[in-house]
Amino acid sequence: MSNSESLEPLRVSLSPQERFEEYLQTRGLRQTNQRKFLIEAVFEEHDHFDADELIDRLPRRGEENYVSSATVYRTLREFVDAGLLKSFQLDGRTVYELDYGYPQHDHLYCTVCRSLIEFQSDELMATRDQVAAEKGFRVSGHRMIIQGICKDCSKMRRKKRKQDLV
Amino acid sequence: MSNSESLEPLRVSLSPQERFEEYLQTRGLRQTNQRKFLIEAVFEEHDHFDADELIDRLPRRGEENYVSSATVYRTLREFVDAGLLKSFQLDGRTVYELDYGYPQHDHLYCTVCRSLIEFQSDELMATRDQVAAEKGFRVSGHRMIIQGICKDCSKMRRKKRKQDLV
DNA sequence: TTGTATGCAAATAATTTGCACCAAA
DNA sequence: TTTGGTGCAAATTATTTGCATACAA
Numbered sequence: 001m002s003n004s005e006s007l008e009p010l011r012v013s014l015s016p017q018e019r020f021e022e023y024l025q026t027r028g029l030r031q032t033n034q035r036k037f038l039i040e041a042v043f044e045e046h047d048h049f050d051a052d053e054l055i056d057r058l059p060r061r062g063e064e065n066y067v068s069s070a071t072v073y074r075t076l077r078e079f080v081d082a083g084l085l086k087s088f089q090l091d092g093r094t095v096y097e098l099d100y101g102y103p104q105h106d107h108l109y110c111t112v113c114r115s116l117i118e119f120q121s122d123e124l125m126a127t128r129d130q131v132a133a134e135k136g137f138r139v140s141g142h143r144m145i146i147q148g149i150c151k152d153c154s155k156m157r158r159k160k161r162k163q164d165l166v
Numbered sequence: 167m168s169n170s171e172s173l174e175p176l177r178v179s180l181s182p183q184e185r186f187e188e189y190l191q192t193r194g195l196r197q198t199n200q201r202k203f204l205i206e207a208v209f210e211e212h213d214h215f216d217a218d219e220l221i222d223r224l225p226r227r228g229e230e231n232y233v234s235s236a237t238v239y240r241t242l243r244e245f246v247d248a249g250l251l252k253s254f255q256l257d258g259r260t261v262y263e264l265d266y267g268y269p270q271h272d273h274l275y276c277t278v279c280r281s282l283i284e285f286q287s288d289e290l291m292a293t294r295d296q297v298a299a300e301k302g303f304r305v306s307g308h309r310m311i312i313q314g315i316c317k318d319c320s321k322m323r324r325k326k327r328k329q330d331l332v
Numbered sequence: 333t334t335g336t337a338t339g340c341a342a343a344t345a346a347t348t349t350g351c352a353c354c355a356a357a
Numbered sequence: 358t359t360t361g362g363t364g365c366a367a368a369t370t371a372t373t374t375g376c377a378t379a380c381a382a
Contacts, residue, residue: 030356030361051346061364068364073347089255092372093346108303117301123293128312131285136317137274144310146294151302196336196381217371227339234339239372258347259371338379348369355362 006046007118012101016043016084019100023082034067038075042085043098048116050093051076088143090116106143110150112157117150172212173284178267182209182250185266189248200233204241208251209264214282216259217242254309256282272309276316278323283316 014022017039024031041058051073059066067075076096079085086099090109095116106124108117124144132139149157180188183205190197207224217239225232233241242262245251252265256275261282272290274283290310298305315323 028357028361032356032362034363066364070348070365071363074362089258092255108298108301110303111306117303119297119301121293121297123289124297127287127289127293131287131290132274132312132314135274135283135285136320137276137283137312137314138320139312139314140277141314142310142312144308146298146303146305146308148298148303148305148307154302154304194336194382198337198381200338232339236340236373237338240337334382336379336381338377340376340378342373342375344371344373346370348367350367351365353363353365355360357359357361 009101016100034071037065048095048097050095108146112149112153175267203231214261214263216261274312278315278319
């Protein structure tokens with residue numbers, strides 16, 4: 001899930017940490033070391049990831065700042081609730097990406113190298129809203145994924161085909 | 167997964183059954199009673215469904231024409247390979263829909279009644295191809311789902327709010 | 333006859349949950 | 358001190374797989 005091209009972040013008044021604090025306070029929830037640690041771990045990488053990949057780069061059981069996977073799963077869902085992350089399904093796994101302080105976008109998904117490439121399209125949004133309006137549908141969001149083969153992988157395939165001919 | 171609005175079918179030269187026979191023959195696979203039975207069961211309903219829903223309306227163990235769930239799962243994948251069905255992920259489950267003899271389309275997904283409403287949009291396709299071209303991406307397909315609340319559920323919510331005020 | 337297909341039950345994989353203990357507020 | 362949070366292990370859910378047997382070609 002690495003190698004994804006990224007857009008420029010937006011300027012936001014609160015840091016993700018502050019924003020999450022706010023979220024917790026308004027609901028009478030608590031600030032714990034695990035939550036503080038996880039929010040840093042998640043926001044220091046501007047990339048797509050799933051729970052497993054995140055757990056992999058976190059301290060192991062017995063090490064300092066270890067967080068159990070149950071808590072990782074629980075906290076990821078809270079981050080989504082809080083509007084810090086977005087999640088979607090890809091090949092059966094739940095993939096997370098930054099949402100807070102990050103512009104709305106959709107993805108191209110390369111089925112060869114499995115990377116996600118982000119793109120923004122006003123036309124897509126316009127089409128979405130028009131289609132919904134025609135059906136009397138009240139839109140809350142959407143998910144568009146274009147599958148195919150990215151530029152690099154196409155190049156490599158061409159090269160490979162040439163080699164195969166030799 | 168019922169209650170979905172449907173588009174008109176296309177005219178195709180081969181029936182799904184014939185088309186699947188062809189698929190099996192070109193690969194040296196076999197025509198079994200289970201496969202014949204399942205293709206009928208699947209194509210008699212023009213709707214979205216998941217493996218579980220299909221199994222539910224099939225004969226039970228011990229009854230005539232019983233098909234084990236392992237075979238149902240295996241066969242659904244074959245139908246997708248054969249181009250008879252399409253599949254996608256929704257709320258974690260794999261959802262299937264007719265593909266053969268059915269026009270390309272995308273979906274509005276009502277998060278209240280969980281129904282899928284189909285729509286066709288040439289603009290969406292144009293946007294997709296243009297975005298991909300800009301990134302040098304070779305498109306093989308896409309998946310667009312617009313989430314929100316459908317007309318009927320919106321009405322009901324309004325009605326419910328009024329009642330709540332009384 | 334020969335390998336493919338099926339049914340069954342066990343195995344997976346990714347999450348979720350129950351519960352006793354821990355710790356913010 | 359009171360409730361929410363965490364870790365652990367067991368439970369879930371949807372699906373896949375191993376294997377012995379059944380059957381299409």
